[in-house]
Amino acid sequence: MKKSEKVLLGVFAALFFGIALIGGGAFALRHYLEVRDEVDLLRDRLASMNLAVAQGADWAARSVWLEENAPRFTSNKDASAKLLERVSNLAQTHGLMIGTTELLEPARGVGADGLPLEDEEESHFDKAAIRTILTGVSEQALFAWLHDLQKPQSFLGVTRLQINPTGSDKTVNVEVEFTQFYYEKAVPKVTKAN
Amino acid sequence: MARTRKPSSELLLPGATVWQGWTGAAGSSCQPGGEFTASGGSFSRESQRRVLALPATHFWVLPAWFKGEPEHLRSMALLHLERMGVKTGDDETCVQVQSVASKDGAHLTRVIALKDEPVPMSDNTRLPDEVTHHALCYPLVQNGITIFRELGRLVVAITSGPQLVYCTPLSSLRLDENALTELNNICLQLGFQGVLGRLESLVLWTDEGDIDKIRRATGLTPYRCEMPSPTMPERGSSLLMPEDLILERQRQAGHARTRFFALTAGAVLAAVVTLIATLTALALQERNMLREKVAGIMPRASRVMDHKRAWFEAAPAVDPSMWPQQVLLDCMEPESSKEASITHWEWTPDQMSLIGRMPSASLALEYTQALKTSEALARFELDGPPPVIASDQSATFEMKGGLAREEE
Numbered sequence: 188m189k190k191s192e193k194v195l196l197g198v199f200a201a202l203f204f205g206i207a208l209i210g211g212g213a214f215a216l217r218h219y220l221e222v223r224d225e226v227d228l229l230r231d232r233l234a235s236m237n238l239a240v241a242q243g244a245d246w247a248a249r250s251v252w253l254e255e256n257a258p259r260f261t262s263n264k265d266a267s268a269k270l271l272e273r274v275s276n277l278a279q280t281h282g283l284m285i286g287t288t289e290l291l292e293p294a295r296g297v298g299a300d301g302l303p304l305e306d307e308e309e310s311h312f313d314k315a316a317i318r319t320i321l322t323g324v325s326e327q328a329l330f331a332w333l334h335d336l337q338k339p340q341s342f343l344g345v346t347r348l349q350i351n352p353t354g355s356d357k358t359v360n361v362e363v364e365f366t367q368f369y370y371e372k373a374v375p376k377v378t379k380a381n
Numbered sequence: 382m383a384r385t386r387k388p389s390s391e392l393l394l395p396g397a398t399v400w401q402g403w404t405g406a407a408g409s410s411c412q413p414g415g416e417f418t419a420s421g422g423s424f425s426r427e428s429q430r431r432v433l434a435l436p437a438t439h440f441w442v443l444p445a446w447f448k449g450e451p452e453h454l455r456s457m458a459l460l461h462l463e464r465m466g467v468k469t470g471d472d473e474t475c476v477q478v479q480s481v482a483s484k485d486g487a488h489l490t491r492v493i494a495l496k497d498e499p500v501p502m503s504d505n506t507r508l509p510d511e512v513t514h515h516a517l518c519y520p521l522v523q524n525g526i527t528i529f530r531e532l533g534r535l536v537v538a539i540t541s542g543p544q545l546v547y548c549t550p551l552s553s554l555r556l557d558e559n560a561l562t563e564l565n566n567i568c569l570q571l572g573f574q575g576v577l578g579r580l581e582s583l584v585l586w587t588d589e590g591d592i593d594k595i596r597r598a599t600g601l602t603p604y605r606c607e608m609p610s611p612t613m614p615e616r617g618s619s620l621l622m623p624e625d626l627i628l629e630r631q632r633q634a635g636h637a638r639t640r641f642f643a644l645t646a647g648a649v650l651a652a653v654v655t656l657i658a659t660l661t662a663l664a665l666q667e668r669n670m671l672r673e674k675v676a677g678i679m680p681r682a683s684r685v686m687d688h689k690r691a692w693f694e695a696a697p698a699v700d701p702s703m704w705p706q707q708v709l710l711d712c713m714e715p716e717s718s719k720e721a722s723i724t725h726w727e728w729t730p731d732q733m734s735l736i737g738r739m740p741s742a743s744l745a746l747e748y749t750q751a752l753k754t755s756e757a758l759a760r761f762e763l764d765g766p767p768p769v770i771a772s773d774q775s776a777t778f779e780m781k782g783g784l785a786r787e788e789e
Contacts, residue, residue, distance in 0.1 A: 208650070215397065215657045220666040236675065236682035239689065246688035253699070311691040330389055330706060337704055344698030348705040349727040354675035368695045 257312065258369045259344055266315035268362065270343065270367040274319065274336065281332040283324050291316040291364065312368040321361045323353055329361055342368040390613050394515050396434040397530040397587075397608070400501070402429070405613040413610070419532055423504035432614055433500070433509035434518050435535045437550045439623075441467050441494040442514065444546035444576035446534050453600040454478050458492045464670035469494045474622040481544040489576060491546050493621070500623050508630055513619040516548045518611035522584050526564070526601070528556065529586035529608055537564055539571065541578050547571060556590035561598040697730050698784075708733065711758050715751035720744050732783040738775055742768050745776035752780055760784055 188196075239246070260266035267290055278285050321329070329350075336343055347364035388500040392403040392411055398420030402414030407430075417423065424431045444464070447457040458478040459471050469475045475495050482489040493514055502508075512525050517537045527538045535556060539547040549567070553560035571577035583601040584609035595603045694701040705728045712718065712726070712735065721744075735752070739745035745768035752763050761782030768776035 212653070212657075215654075215661065219657055219661045219664060222668055226668045226671060227667065229675055233675055233678070236678050240678060241683040243685045243688075246685050247690065249692050250688035253695060257469050257695075303537055311694050316689060329706055333706060337698070337701075337706075339699040339701070342695060343699045344695070345705050346697050347727075348727045349725075350723075351725050352723065366697065368698050 190220060251313075256340055257262045258367075260313075260315075260369045260371060261365075262371065263313065263315050266313070266367050266369050266371075267317065270315050271317055271339075273343065274317065274365055277332055277335050278319075278321075281328045281335070283328055283332055284322060285316075285319050287320040289318045309379055312342075313371045314366050314368055316364055316366040318347075318362065318364045321363070322359060323358045326357050327361055329359065333363075336365070344368065389428065390430040390432060391424055392432045392518065392611060392613055392637055393422045393424060393509070394434035394518060394611060395501075395532045396430060398533055400532075403611055403613075407613050407615050410610045412611050416544060417503065421501035421503040423502060424455070424507040424509065426507070430511075430616065431507060431509045432511045432513060433502075433621075434513050434515040434611070434614075435495075435500070436515050436531045436534075437538075437548050438531075439496050439498045440514055441469075441492070441496065442516075442545065442547070443467075443492045443494075444481070444541070444571065444574070445490055445492060446487050446494050446575060447490050451480060451483075451488065453489055454480060454490055456500055458490060458758055462492065462494055467494055468497070470624070473620040474627065475622055475624075477619060479544075481541055481546055487744070489541060489546070491544065495621055497624070500626055505633075508626055508633070511614065511616075512621045512623060512626065513614050514545075514548065514621075516545055517619070518614060519609060520612060521545055522582050524578055524580055525582035525584055525585060526568075526580060526599075527584045528564075528590075535560060535587075539567075539577070539580075546576060556587065556595075558594070558598070561595060565598065570688040584773065634747060661775075703730060708758070712752065714755065714757065715748055717744055717748040717751060721748055728783070732781070733758075733763070734779070734781045736764075736777070736779045739768070740775055742770050742774070742776040745778040749778050749780055760780075 258266075260269065271290070272286065275288075276286065332344060333348075337345065344366050345363060346366040347362070349362040351360045352358070353360060382588070390405060390407055391414065392405070394401055394403065396416070399419050400417040401677075402417070402422060402425070403411035405411035410644040414425070439460070443461075445458070445461050447454055449457060455476075455478045459476065462469060462476070462535065477493040479491050479493075480488045481491050481527050515531060516527075520528075521538055521540045521543070523540060523543050525540055527540075529536055529538075531550065533554070535545075535553065537549060537551055538545055547567070549733070551560050551563050554565060568577060568580070580601060583595065583599055583603045585595075585603050585605040588605070590603070592603050593606070595601075631733075692700070701707060708728055712723075720740055721737045722739075723735065723737040725734070727787045737748075739748060749765060749768070752758060761784060763780045763782035765780040767779065768778040770776050
């Protein structure tokens with residue numbers, strides 16, 4: 188073998204081993220980092236699971252309370268009618284004039300692309316919702332009305348509130364969405380836990 | 382039984398016909414070791430110090446009188462060599478200069494210069510630590526001439542007092558009339574130069590030569606005896622080193638360095654591979670353990686998580702801390718909020734936005750910073766652009782934020 192051939196062979200061998208080493212090293216390092224990431228993820232998940240299990244009794248008690256106290260309606264129409272009636276009655280009680288009221292269809296979650304989510308988690312409750320618009324109402328009357336409407340036992344909650352002051356006499360323009368959480372059937376809805 | 386310690390120094394020198402190895406302690410008489418061929422020898426593995434005595438054919442050994450300071454002897458010797466047409470290097474490894482005697486400010490100086498001859502080593506694996514002249518390894522008779530054989534050639538060594546001042550191989554291969562004539566010429570020449578003192582004796586370390594003829598030719602009574610054992614040179618007595626040995630040493634040092642770097646790189650590589658493999662194995666072990674734990678706890682945790690999801694779904698109705706009134710109160714909590722005029726406030730359980738106006742930019746900054754750092758509002762991760770300053774120095778600010786999905 189000539190000297191030039193030896194040199195060429197040496198260069199090729201060095202290149203081969205260099206590439207093999209760098210490639211193998213990069214692969215091994217990437218694999219290690221992936222495993223580390225998974226370990227970190229599992230550790231976080233385990234910690235949150237342990238915390239959840241530690242608080243299990245509290246959450247179970249709350250779940251029992253929800254099941255025992257959640258109102259039962261025969262249909263969404265029934266729930267919506269009851270919700271509308273309660274909202275309107277209490278508004279009158281506080282001297283508020285509801286400008287517009289709109290029944291809202293139960294909407295599915297929307298993804299970043301604007302399309303409904305396919306794999307959205309199953310809801311635990313049935314919901315009936317309305318949107319009300321009030322114009323130039325007193326702040327004090329508004330909050331008294333909201334306070335009277337929201338009682339934990341009623342399962343009626345504000346799920347959207349937009350306030351824009353009119354700029355005079357402490358009055359505001361308000362857009363509120365109310366949601367009634369309920370169970371449609373007599374028995375609680377089947378959940379994953381069951 | 383006490384273990385005999387091997388001599389630490391080894392001397393390789395040209396014998397009468399072949400190269401010989403000798404061992405011994407520095408400054409003392411040596412013991413014979415092995416014999417090699419006439420072409421060269423090699424050092425053994427166990428010796429700690431290796432001395433190579435080169436034959437007279439590898440040196441110029443010249444005496445000369447130099448007048449001047451002792452520290453200038455070397456420069457004068459180099460000029461002397463140049464004048465005589467001897468080509469050699471000018472450092473300590475090529476030329477050794479030693480004052481033998483001094484008189485009236487002049488110094489009788491012995492100059493030993495290496496010739497450019499290849500070093501006769503049959504094995505370059507173990508190189509000599511020191512190189513010296515063969516004749517310097519023997520106790521030569523004072524003010525005398527010594528004739529001995531060196532790898533088949535006759536060599537004559539001449540001393541002034543106890544010091545060697547001249548040594549050269551003879552042209553004649555036998556100690557015959559030609560050799561004696563050459564010896565007489567040498568003595569005549571040295572006498573003309575004034576470097577030869579009164580010769581007292583002539584020693585033959587060889588069986589050759591007719592004693593009567595030698596006496597008649599030289600005028601000295603020859604004394605024939607066995608060649609004595611060599612004396613191991615003292616450490617550092619010679620700094621001479623042939624150039625090819627220096628190059629070979631540099632080459633070996635380069636190879637050793639390359640080997641060291643290659644081994645170091647290999648060791649580092651092996652350590653890195655081992656480290657990554659170990660870390661990966663440990664991480665895999667931990668991952669498998671965590672997977673098992675997660676799988677074990679999953680049914681109970683899943684049930685609890687289901688309860689939590691149900692609670693958070695109904696939270697806008699059943700949890701007062703999640704109601705918009707509470708969030709509005711939290712927005713009014715900072716001290717600077719007293720100066721704020723809110724022009725728009727929108728809330729859902731998942732997000733919140735706020736637009737308002739402040740009398741000054743500094744108040745607006747203070748308020749927005751207070752909202753950002755508010756513990757009660759931290760779940761919304763509020764953020765917004767810098768306040769916009771109007772012509773009346775009032776500032777409009779805007780904050781927006783959304784609930785992280787994980788918190789649910």
